[in-house]
Amino acid sequence: MNKKQLSTGISVAYEEAGKGEPIVLLHGFCGSRRYWEEALPHFAGIGRTIVPDLRGHGDSDAAGSEERYTMEDLADDVAALMDELNLPKIALFGHSLGGYAALAFAEKYPHRLTALGLVHSTAYPDTEQAKENRLKAAETIRTQGVDAFVDGLVPKLFSPAHRESKPELIAKAKEIGYGTSPEGAAGCALGMRARPDRVSVLQRLNLPILLLAGESDEVIPPEKRFPVSGDNVTAITLEGVGHMGMMEAPEALAGCIGSFMERNRRTDRV
Template sequence: MKKVTLSSGTTIAYEEAGNGQPIVLLHGFCGSHQYWDEVLPLLSSHGHIIAPDLRGHGASSATEGVYSMELLADELVDLLDELDLPMVNLFGHSLGGYVALAFAEKYPERLLTLGLVHSTSFPDSEAAQANRLKAVEAIKQDGINTFVEGLIPKLFVPNSSESRQELLRKAIEIGYSTSPLGAIGCSLGMRERPDRGAVLEQLQAPILLLAGERDEVIPPEKRFPVAKINVTAVTIEGVAHMGMLENPQEFAAAVGTFLERNRGE
């Protein structure tokens, strides 16, 4: 685990693996770089992987306030500058996908490829916006641990198998490391994010849209908002919102195939 303090004052922790073309993996809400533990060794042969903890998550620092997707994208740019990485393959899971879209809008020249993993370019619906405020109140009232324990099971395919229980325990433990300020800041930031369908329409770089067949967070109608020649759409069967943990082999194969097909573009 390495750490860098950015010009914003945020200290960002990150994990690295492999060599070659840079591949940045952004985790989801109440996650950390540990979401990628299973796929990291499977993807490290494809390039130099950087898996940061977003502000307020994992071992990165937190401050009070709204964490807009643009703010998190700017901090990612600062991190890449610190690491002397002018262009990257950027993959974002859920919240990480929203950050990746903000990055693509502001810094398209720095993208080799873009991947949205269990994510969407659509903004929050009115009901989802209301739920973000409920999340903020729940975190303030009951604490981050109780919030995470309620959130995480909704992200996996429901069954009573021991393997699922083990995945739940791992994801919940990761969630415990989220700062309450970080969870609140990101809830408010996700609530105000705009529709970024036009970003996908206009982006010239290769795009991967990866969805889980049984994802109840990102419904089918929001998984593949664009269809054009530079877009690859993949659905992993039998997984919900956490494909990197539920089926890391198939997840890594989809990402690896996409990277090899678009290497050097």
């Protein structure tokens, strides 16, 4: 593990592997860089892959007494980490919450991107019901603790088939989730609740975009998985996968990202 003190006022933990074009992978809510452990070896031939813990998650600092962690806060942390690592530009792939942060980054720092990917994520905002659920989540975390919230959350992230056939993945994801600070979990729940519609960000982005969905994802419904299309957009559905492709099908997920990167590198050379 590496750790950097950022200009945003927190220390961020991260792992790094491989060489070549810089790639940053962001994990989802109540996760950590460990979500990508099984997939990371498959990125060896793709590029220099950096996997941070988002603020309040894993081994990264929580942000003091702030109640809400906005997606812009998370995007600023990514930019500050890039500065510390002397990375002018990156290909940024975000899983779920990480996708919301990646979209905020694309809106604020488009000049620092070579490509953008949403992994089991969406550019649409929360529905009114989802906003209510975020408030309930924050309240559960504050009153019952992170462990109780994670126990209820994690099984829903996996496909029904994998809940039965791969209980070890459920156990690992729960263990990772227990490491989330209460401030980080509640703060990000409220930050996700407040995020705006960013479909227009994707529409304006003149860069390669990857939209990677799980066939059996019970978190992101089918109608919200592919909000844009176009010559610069690659849309892929992973069969038999829920909301956790990096754990449920790590080799296939990395292969999709690798093919996407290689295809767009070839385009750049023409």
